[in-house]
Amino acid sequence: MSEIIRRDPRAEWIARNRLHPLHAALQSQNQTVWIGPNGIVRKNPHAIAAGFIGPAGIKRIDRSGAQQGTGTRRSASVEVQLPLHVVEQPAYYVAVVPDMVGGRLSSHDKDLLGLARRLAGSEGAVLAVVFGEHKESAFDSAGVDRLLLLDGEQYQGYAPEQRVLALRAVDNQFAPRHWLLPDSRTGGGELGRRLAASLGERPATRVWQAEGERCVGRAGAGQQDIQRPLARLILAAAECAEPVSETRHEARPVELAWQVARNLPRIEDLGPVAVDPAQIPMAEAEFILSGGNGVKDWELFHRAASALGATEGASRVAVDDGHMPRSRQVGATGTWVTARVYLAVGISGAIQHLQGIGACDKVVAVNLDPGCDMIKRADLSVIGDSSAILQALIERVAAWRQEGRRDAA
Template identity: 55%
Template structure:
């Protein structure tokens, strides 16, 4: 691990944020000529934002050097620890999981919860409730206290509601936050009915004692007072990036739970080819650098990934138009996106704005897709896919997609 070179996303964010105290340290100093006069580079300099869009380098990052934003794994600075000793109050957050990992929506809601906790006059901790197995650390997500709910497997909304009621009685949180999507949105509405509270749904902004929420099918904004049960939308707040959090487990002994009225028989196996690209969580996408298309299709089947393609691959007739990713195709929000032989045109990168993790397989180490990627494999795509398929054959496709 000490020889692995990784890009530090926090330093890159600081270099883009001119209001950050350390911005001057990473942005470099203006260039001076031999006479001592300040010189400006007339050629446009570019940088890539978190959405993958190319932007003018107004902060002069190129002059500072890209190496200032890259550190080895052993040199990654450790964030300061945020501690809440003897909390007087709690902000409870239901944590949605996808494949055992916290979703991006859940991280945004935790960012809002930390803002609410900071605004309190007494020590307030964010209490995260999770039902299921966590497969990754959530120390940097914003959880001060962690309440792990075991023994409630599958879809059991009645049991979840009862657990939340018991947690409400034990910890008496000031606010309950549920991501306004899927099962967590349903649970938040159920709990609000039992508590006799009127929930605030579609919340996208918090301002003091007021909430701004979306209504009218997302075309109107309404303002309402801050309430106890909140159902925030995605991007309601910035995720926590400044601190590490304790995520200290708390003791909780649940009482009797109601019997499940619905029998959960597990997830239905779905052919990844039948999943629309806009809804797929794991995508294997091909570009002009793929020459063995039979191998590509076998790899997608073995990995359990939905197939995507760049515009060049579609125009050449190798993939249907419905599988094109980008501004002129489909905007995707996958959890993992593997780009095989895709250089990364700006139209293609625009379609990856909401992708959590991008993995690039390419021979060109300086292409735009490699700059956008969280992990890159530089080499021949045929050989890398063959090695990836060999690893995938050792474990089920579902486990491979989760591990990616």
């Protein structure tokens, strides 16, 4: 029998393509070192045996040698215990006021906490100030050392003046070295500017980089950078820093030493105004129902989007086939979206589409193929016919609303 090593180019390509359905089958779970076709020793740096799964789901290489020669390997399902960072007596504080859209930390908020962690260093503590009730359970892994919850009906809805009074009380008690707020349209930008006026500070706005004693902000419609000394009050843009991913923090609850005075409101909040989801730009939508080649009844798809109150999106295949306008295409060749919930119906998951939804918080996939890439990406998957599932969704939503009307009556 010939000892010549024969190569299979197709198998090698599948082994390199992690999104291919057969990729996992061609990976040898026990092979971390092998002889290549030219006699060179090859090592697999992505093998879990050579490292561990990081907190963000990324494989980390262990260069300490602690896991070598033990004969054991970690699996992706094993939770890695991150080192706990404790600051008992902070030398100073860096205060962060996240937007908490939907009661949870957004990607922008986590970037902001990453910047705060960098500014706090080893001697400072990151103080997060959160208004109202929240649903977040990962303040510790986001880099929060101290957590101050300010709850009460006076902070509900649109109450910027009352919130500024509370932040002034925080400033008097904790004297933060820096204030960090997201320069966003969901409240942080306005609140930060109101706080700056109240404190008499000149804020640094649209900051995307802060190093040493300098910070850099965007200007001129994003075409120009402005450098200035590091300000005490910073309104930071998205992706201003890497989120905290390698340490846990206490998120120790703290309280204000005195009661915040009630503000005589000059602004009356009349509550939210219903907005047609079809008029919301996809880049700003919080809930997107997206259809692909697997959708056979587009009229039913539109009725489902209306019943769910979702903004409609589509894959490139659906757009090319004329089912949806080009402005509704999601992906690297269309619109990059940052929805809190992205419901993909009949979308197999091309690499360009997966890139476009990379910043979405929760992805729900409906598909007949349990091995498609969208199912692998999804946080929740439903295997079944799209028409039947959309019809069931419409019926459940109608029943839920009818039950709510009976309870209100």
